Amino acid sequence: MASIPSELTVSRLNSRSEWRGKVRIVGKIRGWSDLETKASNGDSSPWISVQRPKEGESSDFVTVSFGDQLISQKDSYKLDYCYEQGEEAAQLFSREVRPLLSGVFEGLSASVLAYGARGSGKTFLMQGTEEKPGLGPLALAEILSIGEGIGGLVAVSCYEVYQDHIYDLLEQNRQEVSILEDSMGRILLKGLSQVPVKTLPELYKLYGQGSTSHNPAQRGKNDVSHRSHKGLIIYVSHENKDSGVSTTGKINFLDLAGYVDTKRISIDGSNLVESAWINKSLYTLQNVVKALNGRERVPYRESKLTRMLQDSFEGKSQSLMVSCLNPSFCQDTIYTVSLASRSCQAVNQLSCDSTKKTKSTARIVPIPSPKIGRRQTFSNSVKKYDGSQLRTTETRIKSQLSTTKGRKLFDGASSAANSIQEKVLVEATPTIKPSSLIDTVESSLSSVPFDMEHSQTIKGIPEAVTVEETKPNLSPQATEHSPRINIETACDTISLEEPKGDSNLEKENNVLVDVNVSPPLSERLRELSNSLKSLCSSTPLACEKYLKEDESNAIQDCKNLVDPKTPTVESCMLLKNRDIASSPLEACNVMSSSVKQSLVQQYLNCLNSASKEELKELKGIGEKRATYILELREESPEPFKNLDDLKTIGLSEKQIKGMMRKYAGELF
């Protein structure tokens, strides 16, 4: 029988004791570059110091401190470990990455993420050079040598995440990759090629090939800086000769784009959008890491980055986050390490309390086992719904508005995104195209929100859950790819925090979710989801169709839903409201929020697709803003995903709120 080398299993088992939570967070101080060594004239003492726990101390953490004549106070942060200058990728690999590999051979997923300020050595650590290979090549070399012994097949994918779009770097035309989820909850990356590799030089060749896609000459004129997250996935497939069961495991190496404080550094319009996307995905990632060991719903869907990593975080998967630190003064490095420390302490606080917790919320997500072939891509086994038109949104909104409270609707409208204690029951708000006014039974079902008070009256939602801030998932992608009602996602909890001054960090460290409360929210919501699904399935045709396996049939079926006997929007909403609301007033409130979201979404869709002349007719959008919006749309097809995104065109929160009030008021 082909078995996994015992030293790997042993090292993995040994490593588990160091793994307090699902995510281990370590620091890595970058070595001096040749240029820096020359410039420093021999005086190159780092501004970061690392204190390790003294013998006899109970703490396992290391403390990272910053001190320098340039900053007055000394800040210190706790991490699981910190690698100092002189400790290179090879050491980090042996101690942190090698232990993950046996899991990969067992069919599990793992991920290694490097993040940090610009120039903090992320690429050097992850990719390295041919002389000094980084973590990705070191892992591949080890996987190839083990794979050879057990007859395993190894393949790789390379991708980048640019402004919330994923591109295949091994395809010359930079094909866009879509994230799909099958009925088992497995994440499939449609359009991402997997190329078999047998030797390390083959990987370097592919890297070179992939990096030509980064060649500015091959990109558009607005694409000069092109900061993006870049990833390498190594897949290992092998068959257990005894059981005949074949498994595919994978390990994801992600070189995250550097964090830049856009408030501190002046950057031009296009870079601002780029940085905003990068920072948004980094905040989401931080929130995902914080939520992973808790009962909170993990907000994977808030960015493509975290969504695509979902199955590398779930189940038995383990992740390593390496916080890369500049050896000389860099404000963004302090911010990076403070994020790392917060995530680390959240993870560890939660894992310390794990003995008090009820059973884990983690699902074991089976990993797809594609047959690895030349440029093979995952086939799309997931149904997709094309948003067929049943009736006009306009009519629906007007009729809904007649039952709601007009102006009050938009108190706090600057954030459908920010409204505290607002919850969406299902994952996606309808995507309403101004031209066609799409409406669907599903999107109507999807647009029913409820607030925490309501949520606490629903069977299955624990009252003691503290949700700080929540926002509806307005992502059109979510609608596109996930036609089924998914209540868990709706309850994603994110903290919409801006980068804070470091003085606030201590305070924030204390704001943690009370983990002693049980049972897990996601589990209880899953029960609720199932009861709603059965409710839907008791109505003929409509809801059921989304669950069909065959995509084209489903699309055709949805198109056929013009049958007047199809359950109407109202009937579906009524059914739902009856479940959610305990009184007519509550039902009315639920409907109000729903209408508010529909209007917000319609407004955003208009910003994302209307002509310049139409844009200028919108309140608050003049000639300049309309031009800028068109520029933003050239860079990203849908730059406005929530009302907060209007800040990128220079509108304040107050202005956004005022605009939305007028917009809603004019309907009357």
Ligand SMILES: Nc1ncnc2c1ncn2[C@@H]1O[C@H](COP(=O)(O)OP(=O)(O)OP(=O)(O)O)[C@@H](O)[C@H]1O
């Ligand atoms: N351990 C090291 N020893 C010597 N030089 C290093 C080391 N790590 C990184 N460098 C050098 O520091 C510079 C920045 O490194 P790198 O490009 O990896 O940073 P980065 O964090 O990926 O930057 P960006 O965010 O801009 O992509 C490079 O010139 C690199 O060669």
